Amino acid sequence: MSMPLDDDQIEIIQEFATESRDMIEQLEPAIIELGQNSDSDTINAIFRLFHSMKGSAGFLEFDHMTRVAHAAENLLDMIRNDEIELAGNHVTLLCAACDFAKEALDMIESDYNDDAMVAPADDISEQLHQAMTLAKGGGEPQAEAVEETTPAEPEPPAAQPAAEPDSLQMEITDEMRQSFVQEGNELLQNTEQGLLAWGENPDDTDSVGDIFRNIHSFKGNCGFFGFSQIEKLSHQMENILDRVKSGSSLAVDDPANRLLASLDVLQQAVNNISDGKDDTVENLDQHLSDLQAIIAPRLGDFLVEEGVENESVSRAAQTQKKPVGEILVEQGTASTQQVDQALKKQQDTIKKSKAAAKPAARTKTPAKRQDIRVELGKLDSLINLIGELVIAENMLIHNPDLKGLELENFNKAGQHLSKLVRELQEMAMTIRMIPVSGLFRRMIRLVHDISVKAGKKVELELIGEETEIDKTVIETITDPLVHLLRNSLDHGLETPDERLAAGKKEKGTIILAARHEEGEVWVTIEDNGRGLNQEKILEKAISKGLIEGDGSDMTDKQINNLIFAPGFSTAAAITDISGRGVGMDVVKKNLEKIKGKIDVHSTPGQGSKITLRIPLTLAIIDGMIVRVGTSTCIVPTLSMLEAYRPEMDQITITPDGDELAQVRDNFLPIVRLHDILGKKPDSRDLADGILIVLEAQETRFCLFIDEILGQQQTVIKGLSDFIGNVPGVSGCTILGDGDVCLILDVGTLIESAESKKIKFEKTKDNI
Amino acid sequence: MAEETTLTNFGDEDTQKDKYLTFHLAGEDYGVDIQYVIEIIGIQSITDVPDMPAYIRGVINLRGKVVPIMDVRARFGIEDRSYDDRTCIIVVNIDTTEVGLVVDEVSEVADIPENNVEPAPRTSKNSEDGYIKGMGKINNDVKILLDIHKLLFSSEMQKLAENLEEQ
Numbered sequence: 001m002s003m004p005l006d007d008d009q010i011e012i013i014q015e016f017a018t019e020s021r022d023m024i025e026q027l028e029p030a031i032i033e034l035g036q037n038s039d040s041d042t043i044n045a046i047f048r049l050f051h052s053m054k055g056s057a058g059f060l061e062f063d064h065m066t067r068v069a070h071a072a073e074n075l076l077d078m079i080r081n082d083e084i085e086l087a088g089n090h091v092t093l094l095c096a097a098c099d100f101a102k103e104a105l106d107m108i109e110s111d112y113n114d115d116a117m118v119a120p121a122d123d124i125s126e127q128l129h130q131a132m133t134l135a136k137g138g139g140e141p142q143a144e145a146v147e148e149t150t151p152a153e154p155e156p157p158a159a160q161p162a163a164e165p166d167s168l169q170m171e172i173t174d175e176m177r178q179s180f181v182q183e184g185n186e187l188l189q190n191t192e193q194g195l196l197a198w199g200e201n202p203d204d205t206d207s208v209g210d211i212f213r214n215i216h217s218f219k220g221n222c223g224f225f226g227f228s229q230i231e232k233l234s235h236q237m238e239n240i241l242d243r244v245k246s247g248s249s250l251a252v253d254d255p256a257n258r259l260l261a262s263l264d265v266l267q268q269a270v271n272n273i274s275d276g277k278d279d280t281v282e283n284l285d286q287h288l289s290d291l292q293a294i295i296a297p298r299l300g301d302f303l304v305e306e307g308v309e310n311e312s313v314s315r316a317a318q319t320q321k322k323p324v325g326e327i328l329v330e331q332g333t334a335s336t337q338q339v340d341q342a343l344k345k346q347q348d349t350i351k352k353s354k355a356a357a358k359p360a361a362r363t364k365t366p367a368k369r370q371d372i373r374v375e376l377g378k379l380d381s382l383i384n385l386i387g388e389l390v391i392a393e394n395m396l397i398h399n400p401d402l403k404g405l406e407l408e409n410f411n412k413a414g415q416h417l418s419k420l421v422r423e424l425q426e427m428a429m430t431i432r433m434i435p436v437s438g439l440f441r442r443m444i445r446l447v448h449d450i451s452v453k454a455g456k457k458v459e460l461e462l463i464g465e466e467t468e469i470d471k472t473v474i475e476t477i478t479d480p481l482v483h484l485l486r487n488s489l490d491h492g493l494e495t496p497d498e499r500l501a502a503g504k505k506e507k508g509t510i511i512l513a514a515r516h517e518e519g520e521v522w523v524t525i526e527d528n529g530r531g532l533n534q535e536k537i538l539e540k541a542i543s544k545g546l547i548e549g550d551g552s553d554m555t556d557k558q559i560n561n562l563i564f565a566p567g568f569s570t571a572a573a574i575t576d577i578s579g580r581g582v583g584m585d586v587v588k589k590n591l592e593k594i595k596g597k598i599d600v601h602s603t604p605g606q607g608s609k610i611t612l613r614i615p616l617t618l619a620i621i622d623g624m625i626v627r628v629g630t631s632t633c634i635v636p637t638l639s640m641l642e643a644y645r646p647e648m649d650q651i652t653i654t655p656d657g658d659e660l661a662q663v664r665d666n667f668l669p670i671v672r673l674h675d676i677l678g679k680k681p682d683s684r685d686l687a688d689g690i691l692i693v694l695e696a697q698e699t700r701f702c703l704f705i706d707e708i709l710g711q712q713q714t715v716i717k718g719l720s721d722f723i724g725n726v727p728g729v730s731g732c733t734i735l736g737d738g739d740v741c742l743i744l745d746v747g748t749l750i751e752s753a754e755s756k757k758i759k760f761e762k763t764k765d766n767i
Numbered sequence: 768m769a770e771e772t773t774l775t776n777f778g779d780e781d782t783q784k785d786k787y788l789t790f791h792l793a794g795e796d797y798g799v800d801i802q803y804v805i806e807i808i809g810i811q812s813i814t815d816v817p818d819m820p821a822y823i824r825g826v827i828n829l830r831g832k833v834v835p836i837m838d839v840r841a842r843f844g845i846e847d848r849s850y851d852d853r854t855c856i857i858v859v860n861i862d863t864t865e866v867g868l869v870v871d872e873v874s875e876v877a878d879i880p881e882n883n884v885e886p887a888p889r890t891s892k893n894s895e896d897g898y899i900k901g902m903g904k905i906n907n908d909v910k911i912l913l914d915i916h917k918l919l920f921s922s923e924m925q926k927l928a929e930n931l932e933e934q
Contacts (some may be wrong), residue, residue, distance in 0.1 A: 388831050631815060677817050719816065719826060720835045722864050722919065726818055734828045740814040752818075 005112055016056050017109050018373070023049045024098050024105075025438060028445040031098065035091035035448070040080065040275065046094070047076040051178065053101065062114045064121035065104045071128035072097045077174060081276040084135035092452075093124075093131055095445070100124050180225050181274040187218040188267050195263065199256030211259075212241040218266070227279035230269045236291045237262055243295060255294050262287055376471070379431060386421075386428045387715040391734045393421045394712060400737050422713070432472070436514045436523070437465035439474050443485055443512060450489045457496050457506055458489060463513035469521050473614055476594050477523065480587040484525045484610055485510065487584070492529035492608055502605065504528070517613075526609040532602035534559045540568065560600040564588040595730060597747070621716060623743065625709040625735070626692070629679040632741050634714055634733060635703070639746040641693040643708060648687050661691055661702045668693065671753040672704045673744075676728050682706045696746040703749070716743060728752035785880050787903065788857065789910050791872040793845045798877065798903055798910040799868075803859040807873055810854040827856070827867060834858060836867040842918065859915055866919055877910065879903035884912065897921070 005013070027049050034042050054069035072094055078084045100121065104114045114121075194211035198204055215238050222231035237259055244255065252258060265287055269279050281287065397414045440462045451458045469477075493499075493508040500506055511526040534556065541547045541562045547554070562568060564584045591598050595615050602608035615621075623634035624643075642663075652660045652667065659670040670691065674681040683689065683706070691702040714733040719726060730745035787798030788807075813825040813836050822841035826833050836856065840847060848871070856867040887899040898921055900914040 391831065677815065679815070717833050720833060720864065720866070722835045722866050723816060723819065723823065723826070726816055728817065732814070732826060732833055734831065734833075738828050739812055740826045740828045740833055742814065742816065 010112060013060060013108060013112050016060055017105050019056065020053055020101065020105055023053055024101055025441065027098055028095070029441045031091055031094045032444050032448045034086070034094075035088065043076055043080045044274070047073060047080060048182070050076065050097075051182070062104065062108060064114045064117040065101060065108075067125050068097050068100050068104075068121050068128075071125040075128050075132050077178075078132055078135070080274075081174075084132065087131075087135060090131060090135075093127055095449070097124055097128065176225070177273065177276075180221055181270055184218060184221060184270045184273075185267075187214045187221075188263060188270065190214045191218070192260065192263055195256045195260050199254065199260075202256070208241060208244050212238065212245060215241060222279075227269070227273065229281045229284050230266055230279050233262060233269075233281060233284065233287055233291075234266060236288050240291060240294050252294050258290065258294050262291055383428050383432065386425055389421055390425060390713060390715050393417060394735065395738060398712075398735075398737070425713075429470075430468075432470050433468035434471050434474060435466050435468050436474065437462075439478060439481065440465050440512055440514070442478075443481065446482060446485060447489065447510065450486060454490055455495060456489060456493050456508060458493060458508045458510055461509060461511045463511060464515045467514035467516065467521060469514070469614065473521075473594050473596075476590055477596075477612060477614065480590045480612065481512075481523070481525070483584065483587050484612075485512070488525055488527040488529065488608070488610075492527040492531070494530055498530075502530075521614045523612040523614065524609055525612075526607065528607040531604040531606055531608050532560055532563070532600070533604070534602075537562050541565065544568065557600075560602055563600065564598065621714055621743070622711065623714045623733075624692075624711050625741070626673070626690075626703075626705040626707070627709050628674045628677060628706050629681050631677055631679050632709060632735070632739075633673065633677070633705075634712075634741055634743045635692060635694070636730075636743065636746060637711065639694050639696055641695055641700070643690055643692045645689075646686050646691045651686055659686070661686075663693055663700075663702070666700065668700050668702050669750070670702045670704055671750055674704075675756060676749065676753055694746045694749070696750070699750065701750050703744075714741075714743065727755070785878055787877050787879055787910065787912060789874045789877050790855070790857065790870040791874060792839055792843070792870050793848075796874065796908065796910045797839075797870075798879065798912045799857065799859065799915055800900075800912075801876060803861055803915045805858045805860050805865065808856050808858065808867075809852070810850045810856060810869070824869065829858065829865075829867070832865065834865050834867050836869060837919070838869045839918075840869070840871075859919075861916055861919060864919070868918075877903075877905055879905060879910065879912070 027046060030042055030046050030049070034046060050069045050073045054066050054073055057065040057069060075090065075093070079086050079090070100117070103120065104117045107114050107116055191211050191214040194207045194214065197207045198211065201207075215234050219231055219234040219238055222228075222234060240255065240259065265281060269281050273279055397418065402410070444460060444462075447458060447460045488510055493510070494502065494504075496506045499508060509528050511524070513522075513524045513526070515522055537559055538547075538554075546562060546565045546568060564587065568584065588598055591612060591614070597613040599611040599613065600608065601611070622637040624637055624640060626633055626635055646661055650662045651670075652662065654660065660667040661670050670686070672681075674684075681689065686704060689704055689706050690708060691704055692708075693700060693702055712735075716731045717733055718731050719729065728745055728749045728751075729742050730748075731743045732740050733743060735741045783802045786801040788801050788804050789796055789798045791797075808829070811827055813827050815825045816823065816835075819825070822838050824836045824838050824841075826835050828834075838847075850869070853872045854869060855873045856869055857873065858865055858867045883904045884901040885904065887897075887901050898914050898917040900912045903910040903912045
């Protein structure tokens with residue numbers, strides 16, 4: 001591809017890259033599954049994926065990628081046809097092929113060719129071929145034969161005129177067989193869908209036409225490949241459909257179901273073919289006659305029922321020029337009465353089947369789910385615009401100019417607008433949400449690789465794959481998840497021997513789960529390994545100077561949280577999997593970036609559970625606007641438990657000067673917002689203001705403010721990078737009057753208050 | 768200042784070369800390289816941000832964007848003065864970071880060719896902060912040309928950032 005590429009070509013290539021990446025994403029879990037149980041469905045799925053990758057890569061002339069995909073395809077084909085046994089190293093090899101494809105795709109995306117991948121491609125295809133020859137027990141020439149690189153190969157078997165004209169029995173290569181199976185499957189699938197739709201709605205002649213065409217092409221393919229038995233069967237189906245198309249009546253009420261039954265037979269035959277067998281259909285005659293029965297029975301059949309001799313009927317039918325009935329009467333073999341009765345019966349049957357057809361109203365065929373790919377940038381600007389719209393809406397509805405006016409109609413319109421904006425906002429949020437399954441499935445591969453490397457046996461269980469999270473969040477938690485899984489595998493789970501010694505099952509379990517909880521998404525990683533070793537953690541933390549004192553005053557939770565401290569690593573030896581001591585604090589930092597939290601629970605000897613708590617959306621929260629002196633702030637409604645005006649006798653002041661508020665049975669520390677903001681409040685007297693009970697990470701405290709101004713949905717904007725992280729503040733938003741308003745971060749508020757107090761005391765001491 | 772002056776991006780590097788936006792601050796004239804200047808707006812209500820050094824006055828809403836505001840007087844350690852209708856905010860953009868600079872009064876866009884720019888005097892104070900890029904001469908006037916980058920990201924700001932991280 002030395003020619004300069006135009007935009008169209010680049011677009012095609014990019015499309016190819018995205019598609020192939022999707023395929024690889026599906027491939028990896030499938031390959032791992034193959035390693036565990038090699039059922040033919042999985043092999044077929046993998047085969048198909050490699051095959052399509054090869055096809056499109058070949059089309060775009062990415063030769064090296066084509067070569068590797070082809071080699072992988074060959075290997076799979078041999079496994080599938082039971083020519084060779086699936087060995088453990090095959091799985092590894094296929095994984096390597098995936099890795100190669102990924103690298104090649106990187107290359108393709110940047111350079112639009114894969115020329116630089118010669119060496120790795122050689123290497124991997126060589127390995128794949130070796131594996132094939134090895135498994136076949138000696139280099140049979142066939143391995144060579146399949147080696148020739150196939151050029152671009154778009155599917156349809158009809159487009160393979162390679163057949164020698166002089167040989168009657170055309171040489172059917174594996175490849176052609178494959179194409180037949182693939183296309184056949186497609187056609188049969190379409191037919192099936194068509195039949196189901198037709199069954200729902202018998203008046204829908206359009207779908208009958210579709211079914212007819214599909215079956216017709218299928219029959220054609222069968223004929224071309226010489227699969228005469230299924231050709232016959234599909235021919236019969238075609239006949240029936242043809243009759244339906246031309247409006248003839250059928251003898252049964254449920255032709256679609258009967259055709260479906262035959263379709264299953266065809267499908268089975270195609271499966272057999274794909275497994276390398278021939279197209280023999282058991283009880284072909286039976287199936288054919290079943291189909292025959294669908295066609296409206298001739299009057300003769302009923303006459304036979306009425307006691308007319310079978311032979312005479314058929315004789316009559318042969319000389320049929322006049323209606324059968326008349327002939328029979330003429331011949332005297334049947335009485336007029338008998339014929340009348342038979343005629344009536346025939347009418348009834350036809351009527352009945354028509355009546356059955358009628359009530360089915362014209363329901364639409366179920367809509368196919370349609371997706372389009374949208375550039376993320378576009379989506380982001382859409383979301384930003386909607387964010388701005390929310391602000392603009394607030395500015396309009398809460399416009400200071402409107403204060404004190406009675407505007408009934410305006411308010412109505414305003415409410416309507418608000419409702420629409422909210423719906424729009426929710427819709428926009430769901431656009432960004434994608435299920436975690438993709439992320440989780442990537443972990444299957446990771447866990448497989450690591451467990452092999454670390455010599456541990458592990459089963460990964462995925463729960464709640466359908467849970468949806470914001471795409472950015474998924475990207476942000478990918479690395480943390482990888483780290484955490486590595487840690488669980490490397491540090492958490494014991495080796496099989498250790499496990500057996502501890503009376504556990506040899507195979508460890510890691511559960512990766514996602515679910516909605518408390519307005520957040522919780523992603524948990526749970527293992528049944530040895531759990532965190534608190535003594536070791538403490539020892540390490542002390543030796544590294546991460547904590548002061550001997551840690552005896554620390555709670556279990558605090559000790560567990562030490563693993564997230566920068567520079568902490570407990571693995572006795574640093575392995576190449578984990579243990580560099582950079583992982584866990586990065587995990588925490590990444591999570592903080594998306595305002596998430598991380599919890600660790602551990603039971604020694606039983607395992608540990610790490611929970612990532614992630615806010616549902618990054619962009620919008622429900623907030624309570626509060627005022628202290630001249631400044632306003634927003635408190636996230638989610639963390640608010642209650643708000644009340646305190647009585648002085650509910651307030652206790654400790655000798656240290658800490659103020660505690662009694663809320664029912666609990667004493668909660670009071671944090672004064674005016675101290676944090678450095679503002680002058682209306683009154684420093686607690687009884688004059690409002691206390692809001694806030695909860696963050698299981699600690700509760702009261703926030704002292706002057707008053708609550710109202711509730712509002714707010715779009716979170718980051719404070720500028722220039723300012724960086726401000727303790728106690730998670731971001732800001734723009735209020736109705738255009739002012740910037742800080743959003744309080746309940747989690748760090750109390751820490752911020754404490755640090756201020758220390759500073760305050762220090763300055764006091766200095767004086 | 769009621770009207771807003773927007774300096775559109777000229778796009779062409781050459782047209783912006785040697786051009787400086789000059790402003791008054793406590794009796795002196797200063798200049799900033801015009802390529803960093805996005806727009807000039809009148810003073811508007813600033814929202815306080817806690818735990819900031821005194822010269823970071825807070826943030827403003829600039830058409831939906833949140834822009835931090837630095838008071839240049841406070842930054843230079845010059846005595847405070849209440850804002851009036853001549854007080855302006857010069858919004859500058861460096862490496863996609865936008866910051867508003869509060870100055871007493873904006874004067875003009877001046878052309879100061881390179882050969883009219885003297886290197887910054889090496890005083891002991893300056894060597895620490897180093898946010899003076901040079902002294903620009905126009906006829907008999909002298910403009911103190913500021914190194915915006917250092918003004919915004921000098922060691923002091925970094926120290927602040929480090930302090931914050933420690934917390």
